[in-house]
Amino acid sequence: MTTIIFKSDELINEIELNGHSGYATKGSDIVCSAITTVTFSTINLLEKINQKFNLEQNEQNGFLRLCLDYQLSDEQTKKLVQVILKNLFDTYEVISSDYPKYVKLISLGGCHD
Numbered sequence: 276m277t278t279i280i281f282k283s284d285e286l287i288n289e290i291e292l293n294g295h296s297g298y299a300t301k302g303s304d305i306v307c308s309a310i311t312t313v314t315f316s317t318i319n320l321l322e323k324i325n326q327k328f329n330l331e332q333n334e335q336n337g338f339l340r341l342c343l344d345y346q347l348s349d350e351q352t353k354k355l356v357q358v359i360l361k362n363l364f365d366t367y368e369v370i371s372s373d374y375p376k377y378v379k380l381i382s383l384g385g386c387h388d
Contacts, residue, residue, distance in 0.1 A: 276377055277310060277337065279367050283384030286353060287360040288343050295337040296377040306377045307337075309370050314339065317363045326356050 277296045282289040292314065298306040318341065321328060327344040343360075345353055364382070371378040 276379060277307070278379045278381065279310075279371070280381045280383060281360075281364055283382075286343070286345060286357060287364075287384070288345070290339075290341045290360070290363070292339045293337060296374070298374065298377045306370065306374050310367070310378070313363060313366045313370075317359060320359055321356065324352065324355060326352060 276294055278291075278293045280289075280291045280293075281287055282291070292310065296304055296306040296310070298304045301307075318328075318330065327347060329342045329344065330339070332339040343356065345356075348356070364380075367378070367380050371380040
């Protein structure tokens, strides 16, 4: 199972993914593929708008942690980043509702309503 945790205070500031979904074998796992695609599409978009973040990952363990750094971000960028991350959350929510045995989504904070 893949566990996805969104952490926030006033802003979404950390996203952690842990574990492999186990839906199918490596290379055939559509759940893992969906999660990976939407995650890295979001990371690429954050890079394009010059949002600062730290990324830790271990593909073998199915681990990824994205920590956002808003210290140098203006208000417009912060708002855009929140829209992007809320979209990511909503997409994970669809995947987890379609495959509840394979994906667990946790929100710690409350910025994802």
